[in-house]
Amino acid sequence: MGYAVVLGEALVDLLETERDGELIYRQAIGGAPLNVAVGTTRLGGDVRYYGTLGNDTLGDRIAAFLRQLGVDSNNLTRVGVPTTLAVTTFDGAEPTFQFYGEPPSYSLLRPDNIDESVVAAADVVYAGSISLMRKPFQDAARKAWAIDGPLRVFDPNVRPKLLPDAAAVTALRDLVEEFFATADLVKLSSADAEVLWDGAGPAAAADRILKIGARAVVVTCGAKGAYVATPEANVMLPAPAVSAVDATGAGDSVMGALIRRLLADGVPADLEGWQRYVRFALAVAGLVCESPGGAVAMPTNEELTTRWGALL
Template sequence: MEAYDVVVLGESLIDFVPLKKEKSRMFKATPGGAPTNVAYGLAKLGNKVALISRIGSDPLGERIIHALKEGSVETRFIQRDKKKPTTITIAMPQSEDSGRYVMYRNNTADGSVSFDEIPDDLFNSAKIFHCGTLAMSSPIAYQTIQQAIKEAKKNGVIISIDVKLCPSSWDSQQEMIKVFNQLIDQSDIVKMTKEESLALNINPKHIVKGNNKIILVTDDRGGAKIYYREDCIVCKAPSVNVVDETGAGDSFMSSFLHFYLHYAHMLELKELLTNGLQFAVYAGSKAMQRHGAIIEF
């Protein structure tokens, strides 16, 4: 098995993004899904990245594969489902919070990503395993993610997760909170929004106390914070002309992981996290200046 800098697991889908902020019938179909965006961003930054996902055997799935290959992401671990379609998401105009996305993922392919189709030795030499969480409400995807984390930990791989809440996908809010808190406890690097930390009733200061866990909290256009040990680092976002916020957090995450991966052995921890946060905030701001989540760096 080839060695990968980062192995990413999670949903691949198509985002329909409005071309104008005002009420419009014009949408652009762009490949997306938080982990897919992160994989693409990491690859464009020069990292060797493998993506594990599941798409439908349909034209939308082929569009995703084509875009990822153009971005140098390894796609041979993406599973094809002959019975279930590729997930789609519509970003509604005139809305800027997490509720702007209308998701069509009832019985779609991403929830059936199978651990049995993942090669046993894929995690042997990876440095970071990054996991998306949107599909956690599906029992099959939940088990796959748990098994993959266990396999990665067995090989000493750094575990990174991106918290993506979709309350409408869960039968129980209590179950959702329980699952996400369990996942955060298993991880070394966690990214969430300020809104998500409040929804999960999480205080990042308490989570990082007494361990080496790193918590990244983004605040839309307000910038971001890193919590680790007893410290909190703050970075304000630059003022930019916002065209589309889709995928800005994913560009932020891929950039931070890239910086962490390549400079951890060179910099003292506080300097590493400070500079990494600044680099990530810049990337997130850049992503806001164009349509779609997959961007050129």
């Protein structure tokens, strides 16, 4: 089994909660690509993480967290701005994010930070999320994406708070469709699809992404499960029943689980193979939803077995 290269943001989530009748904010390490890197690693995968961290105490904590969990962070770059904060509020278990810090500490990865030999030797390269919306990171991601060799997986991870008007939505749609065209797998949420394509449902969004050029699409639909599509066939898979307390990082855990399966077994030959991968990923996400806090909730294989029994 080889390794995955994961590019994107690392930041600190301030999660709104209540204690003794008072609203407080609990600190948690997050960022969708960081969650993906941690999720893949916790499931036994090998990850090389590319990102930028503020050269401050919060950046030190994130770097230490990655080292502690075994994520290869030799390609982390420290930058002279404060580490980005994401204030997270909730509607039930579903999070909403507001970002603070300009320029964002996560946006400063440069093309010359990308080691082409590391990416070329990888089995999987992941890109996407909010870091892609800013330069110079966007150019760094394009450079890594263009390198031949690894499977390409992508998650737009749309954040409406960062899209102030219709022009911003159009610009993001054009950007992510550029990456969709050469992706082996696109994972997005039903909420992402609605924002990108004027309320499109999972089937319409998946059909569009496949026609653009992606080889497979997984649209997560929260408690309803996930829609899985290839050019030949599609299916809606139910999610396992859970007692959700915090959905932060659930979608990222799906991507981490899918990367873990791609590292172990490669691209499935057919829709049935993708269904096995996605059932596994939904079980991972269900367990994440039963614990608070994104990256720290990413489970191990042993924890999955304890919760769900033997998984495909």
